[in-house]
Amino acid sequence: MISAPSQSRSGPHPIFLWLFSSIGKKTVVALSGIVLVLFVTGHLLGNFTIYLGKDWLNWYAEHLQSLGPMLWVIRLFMLATVGAHIFFTMLLWKENQAARPKKYIASDPVGTSVFARTMRLSGLIVLGFILFHLAHFTVRIVDPAFQHMDTMLDGHEVHDCYRMVVTGFSNVPVSILYIVGLFLLMMHLSHGIGSLFQTLGLTNRRIHPLIETVTRAYAWLLYIGYISIPISVLTGIVK
Amino acid sequence: MKFYLEVWRQKGPDGAGKLEHYEANDIPAEASFLEMLDIVNEDLTKKGIEPIQFDSDCREGICGNCSLTINGVPHGPGRGTTCQLYMRKFRDGQIITIEPFRADSFPVERDLVVNREAYDRIMQAGGFISERAGSAPDANSVPIPKVVADQAMDAAACIGCGACAAACPNGSAMLFVSAKVTHLGLLPQGKPENDRRVLKMVRQADKEGFGNCSNYYACEAVCPAGIPASVIAHLNRNFSFASIKESIGITV
Ligand code: HEM
Ligand code: SF4
Ligand code: FES
Numbered sequence: 329m330i331s332a333p334s335q336s337r338s339g340p341h342p343i344f345l346w347l348f349s350s351i352g353k354k355t356v357v358a359l360s361g362i363v364l365v366l367f368v369t370g371h372l373l374g375n376f377t378i379y380l381g382k383d384w385l386n387w388y389a390e391h392l393q394s395l396g397p398m399l400w401v402i403r404l405f406m407l408a409t410v411g412a413h414i415f416f417t418m419l420l421w422k423e424n425q426a427a428r429p430k431k432y433i434a435s436d437p438v439g440t441s442v443f444a445r446t447m448r449l450s451g452l453i454v455l456g457f458i459l460f461h462l463a464h465f466t467v468r469i470v471d472p473a474f475q476h477m478d479t480m481l482d483g484h485e486v487h488d489c490y491r492m493v494v495t496g497f498s499n500v501p502v503s504i505l506y507i508v509g510l511f512l513l514m515m516h517l518s519h520g521i522g523s524l525f526q527t528l529g530l531t532n533r534r535i536h537p538l539i540e541t542v543t544r545a546y547a548w549l550l551y552i553g554y555i556s557i558p559i560s561v562l563t564g565i566v567k
Numbered sequence: 568m569k570f571y572l573e574v575w576r577q578k579g580p581d582g583a584g585k586l587e588h589y590e591a592n593d594i595p596a597e598a599s600f601l602e603m604l605d606i607v608n609e610d611l612t613k614k615g616i617e618p619i620q621f622d623s624d625c626r627e628g629i630c631g632n633c634s635l636t637i638n639g640v641p642h643g644p645g646r647g648t649t650c651q652l653y654m655r656k657f658r659d660g661q662i663i664t665i666e667p668f669r670a671d672s673f674p675v676e677r678d679l680v681v682n683r684e685a686y687d688r689i690m691q692a693g694g695f696i697s698e699r700a701g702s703a704p705d706a707n708s709v710p711i712p713k714v715v716a717d718q719a720m721d722a723a724a725c726i727g728c729g730a731c732a733a734a735c736p737n738g739s740a741m742l743f744v745s746a747k748v749t750h751l752g753l754l755p756q757g758k759p760e761n762d763r764r765v766l767k768m769v770r771q772a773d774k775e776g777f778g779n780c781s782n783y784y785a786c787e788a789v790c791p792a793g794i795p796a797s798v799i800a801h802l803n804r805n806f807s808f809a810s811i812k813e814s815i816g817i818t819v
Contacts (some may be wrong), residue, residue, distance in 0.1 A: 346810035349769060350739075350779040351803050420779045427671050427738035427778030433586060434573075434664035436639030438734060439788025444781065445736070523782040526796070529804025533718075533797040 350423075353416045358527035360413035361520055367406060368513070372553045378566060382490040386481050389489035414455070421448060443519040450516040457509030464496060471496070497561035510554045517547035568594045568654055572607065573664040574619055576678055584675070586664070589619075596655040600643060601626060601633060603654050604665075620678035626650040628791065631728030634668045635679055641668060641730035641789045648728065648791045668733035672740070672775045683729045685775040686743060690727070692771035693764035694747045696757045709755050722750035724792035731786035731794075737778030742786035744768050745802030746794045752805060762809035762818035769806050 339345075346352040374392075377384040392399065437445060460470070468474040474496070479488035497503045521543035525531045531539050560566040570591040577584030591607045598606070601623050608618035624632040628651040637643030643652045657663065667675045672685040711719075724746075731742035748765050751757035757764070780799060787796040812818045 342810055342814035345770070346807070346814075349806070349810075350741075350773050350777075351769060351806045352810070354779055355803070355807060420781070424737035424739070424778040424781070427776055428669065428736060429671055430669050432636060432639045432666055432669060434639040434666065437736075437785070438640050439785040440736065440783040444783050447781065519782075526782045526800050527780075527803060529800045529802075529807070531797060531800045533795045536795075536797050536800075 350420075353420055354527045356412055356416045357420070358524040360409045360416075361524045363406075363409045364413065365517065365521060365524075367409075368517075368550060372550060375557060376553070378490065378493060378557060379560075382479075383481060385490045385493070386479065386486055386488060390481060390484075390486045393487070410455075410458075414451075417448070417451065441519060443515050444523070447516060447519060450512045453512045454509065454516055457505075457512065460505070460509070464502070465492065468492070470502075493557070494561055494567060497558040500562065503558035503562055506558050507555050510551055513554075514547050514551035517550065518544050521547060568596055568657070568659045570594060570603070570654075570657065570660070571662045573662065574679070575666045576619070577667075577675055578677065580674055580676055582677075586666075594654050596653070598654045599626070599650055600635070600637070600652040600654065601650050620680050622680050623650055629726060631726035631791075634673075634681055634683065634729055634733070636666045636668055636733060638664050639666075641733040642728070642791055646791060646793065648726075651791075668729055670729075670732045670735075670738035670740075670777065672738065672777050673729060673732065681729075683727075685777070686727050686729060686740070688775060689740065689744060689768055689771045690747065693760075693767035694751065696751060697760060698756060711755065715753050719750050719753040722746045722753075722794060722798055725750070725790075725794050726792055728791060730789045730791060732777055734785040734789040735778065735780075736783055736785065737781055739780045739786075740772045740775070740777040741780040741799050741802065742790060742794055742796065744772050745798040746792075748805060749798040749801045759819060761805070762812055765802065765805045765809045766813060766818070769802070 347356070374388055375385075377388045395402070443450075464470040465474070474492045477488040477491045477495075478485050479491065480486070497506070522540045525539050525543070526536075557566070572589045572591055573586045574589055575584055576587045589607055589611070591603055592610070594603050594606060601621070604619060604621060611618050622632045622634055624630040626633075628648045631648065633642075633649035635642070635649045637649070637652070642649050644656055645652065665679060667673075667679045668681045668683075673681040673683050675681050722745075725743060727743065729743070732738055732740045735741075748768060751764060752761040782796075782799075784796050787794070809818055
């Protein structure tokens with residue numbers, strides 16, 4: 329006999345059953361991960377305007393600011409995304425700790441990668457880095473002088489984002505902090521991007537090795553792209 | 568050959584347990600790991616020490632009973648079950664640490680024996696097909712594409728040994744659950760109840776207290792049946808689709 333179909337079951341709504349199942353929670357982490365990866369990619373492309381010259385970067389920064397209320401919608405959306413990402417990863421972590429309370433005495437991390445094993449650490453350091461970055465260039469409280477850097481663009485007075493970035497990265501310790509913080513992001517994404525394909529079920533035995541290679545390379549490309557900016561400032565290529 | 572063993576001894580399910588040191592002398596290189604333990608146990612019995620308790624049954628790599636973690640790796644070095652591991656794999660005079668499979672859902676009963684009934688309950692939740700009794704249909708009357716048959720066959724190799732959950736830093740049973748789901752769900756006989764199977768097996772695994780998969784792939788590295796971790800991707804997408812179908816009441 330075929331047993332009764334599951335939809336006749338009473339209890340919590342299927343959406344909640346899914347959301348708080350092991351796979352549902354992972355899926356939220358992966359989906360929020362996609363949004364974050366897309367954001368990190370877009371942010372880098374925007375930042376690259378610095379190589380086109382002062383007016384380009386300032387034009388780009390000014391356009392972002394002029395989004396007005398839309399900018400706040402985007403910010404809140406990103407905040408919610410990061411919030412969901414952290415909430416569910418920590419929930420997963422708590423459950424995973426409980427599922428394996430006793431470690432092996434002769435431990436051997438067979439088959440796992442360092443990057444995979446350090447996701448929580450790299451993620452939390454990245455969180456710290458993001459907060460510093462926001463305080464540095466968005467809220468501008470690390471160096472309050474950044475708040476009063478203005479310049480002229482097409483006859484308007486605008487914030488001199490370009491001057492702020494160059495001044496900011498001329499500070500060697502600050503640049504090192506960025507290079508290290510971004511390295512941890514690279515570590516996080518080295519495992520994370522490939523991992524999300526697995527979580528969302530967008531892979532199979534044949535394409536899995538290819539996905540791993542390409543996504544790892546992508547994490548490195550993002551890293552090189554990002555650190556090229558402080559390095560260009562420090563070496564005087566951008567001044 | 569001679570080995571220095573560090574073996575987990577535990578009196579009962581609630582006992583504290585600790586590693587005890589034993590020497591394994593005059594072990595033939597062609598002895599299997601379990602035969603080595605048999606020799607050590609004979610020795611211990613002669614000395615009036617309680618022999619080391621461990622699980623085994625078929626001793627030919629098909630039942631999945633021999634659940635030992637050897638030097639931190641379930642089933643020890645190389646692919647294959649503990650009973651198919653031979654002492655020539657080790658160096659003469661090597662220190663070998665033997666612990667039970669570790670996962671909260673596999674409680675230790677005694678020494679190296681763990682209770683793996685949690686896997687049985689996951690199977691009971693949905694790891695079957697509801698086939699009518701009656702005369703068998705003609706062979707090959709239901710065509711199955713070769714690629715699908717191969718995938719199902721690969722997944723069907725799972726012997727339910729529990730090494731995947733024991734190797735997983737999160738104590739997750741995902742490789743096992745997805746091997747079963749892939750094996751049964753790809754074939755025409757298993758399709759009619761695929762959604763229900765996927766939902767029930769995953770929910771049972773969660774209920775048993777197994778951890779969540781972090782895509783570490785330790786399971787794949789130790790699985791004696793060579794189940795690829797990509798079956799977990801198959802399970803993940805099936806589970807999410809089945810959940811969507813469930814929320815609008817069209818699960819099969
Ligand atoms: C802000 C602090 C962050 C924390 C605390 C954090 C933490 C974590 C943890 C612990 C995991 C592993 C989850 C698991 O498999 O059990 C993870 C996965 C992931 N994270 Fe983060 N993360 C953070 C930021 C980011 C950022 C900024 C990005 C992207 C730019 C990102 C992208 C990803 C991706 C793609 C995954 C993989 C998802 C999957 O396995 O399917 N994370 N994160
Ligand atoms: S998937 Fe592999 S390791 Fe896990 S129970 Fe099946 S045979 Fe054992
Ligand atoms: S004793 Fe049966 S698989 Fe090892």
